[in-house]
Amino acid sequence: MKVALAVHGGAWNVPDDDLQDHQAGIERSLRHGWQLLGAGASALDAVTSVVQLLEDDPLFNAGTGSHLNRLGKVELDASIMEGNDLQAGAVAAVERIRNPILLARAVLERSEHVLLVGKGARRFARENEVPECRARDLLIGRARETYLRIRAGETDLIATEFAPRDESSAKTGPEHMGTVGAVARDSSGCIVAATSTGGTLDKYPGRVGDSPLIGSGTYADSRLGGASCTGWGEGIIRVVMAKSTIDRISAGDELTAAADAALDNLARVGGRGGMILIDHDGRPAAAFNTPRMARGLACAEHGLRAGVDASMERLA
Ligand code: ASP
Secondary structure: OOOEEEEEEEEEOOOHHHHHHHHHHHHHHHHHHHHHHHOOOOHHHHHHHHHHHHHHOOOOOOOOOOOOOOOOOOOEEEEEEEOOOOEEEEEEEEOOEOOHHHHHHHHHHHOOOOEEEHHHHHHHHHHOOOOEOOHHHHOOHHHHHHHHHHHOOOOHHHHOOOOOOOOOHHHHOOOOOOOEEEEEEOOOOOEEEEEEEOOOOOOOOOOOOOOOOEOOOEEEEOOOEEEEEEEOHHHHHHOOHHHHHHHHHHOOOOHHHHHHHHHHHHHHOOOOEEEEEEEOOOOEEEEEOOOEEEEEEEEOOOEEEEEOOOOOEEOO
16 A cells, blocks of 8 residues: 655744755654655654654744644644544643643543543543653743733734735734644555644634544544645634535545635635645645745655745755
């Protein structure tokens, strides 16, 4: 069976100064996951490990380095879905969990539920020995600085998160970060997808985006394909982006045509974003309608490719 991997570090307005770091971060995670899959790891283990690596990288808006909500707190969302048995686990609005993807996976494997939120999710973490951390361990200077700037009235930072900036705001520097995700198909043909995020800038406390919602931010069915989405969550939820794209593929759409159609539908509700996909034959793809998206694709046929701008580099 064809092995494939797709990873992303968010579809948004990555500033010029951050391009190289995002390229390097996404390459690191792609190589890591590809090596695991090559060594015979299951898609479930490879995807978990890739997302954990990206959560630990402060460059990305997931785990360490997440955005702050309107009250200055980090609240995290994550989900993972296994496509053989359609098993899924997700957590939303959780605080003080270093790796929400590990908690989502614990929900998948050890709970009779699919989605746990807030205090209940933390209680489940404690019972299942998923590591907790201090709130400040997840906080990085850049996220705090952005929070203070928004509080001081720079609300255009919120408006330009996913849309192109004009010339003047392009000078404001790297204030955003990107959600992370991974989709893999292992040698047994199992497809797994996962997504993890700190959510959108200045989100209302308790706000939950698409990332932990199965069908919207994440979906996997080994018979059809898998997807992880990123972008404006309120729009992605309304068009049920991950599942509707997989459905287009199963109805016969070519992979990128299906993703482009899903993004056109997202634009209908005023949304911007992107997604990574793997189809049932192990073909990986990525698509976005934001200015940039950090993404990487790996398969035997095309090797390893990664990019943040429109083009992708083939990796040695
Ligand atoms: N989709 C995420 C959310 O709305 C944010 C992102 O992908 O950047 O929470």
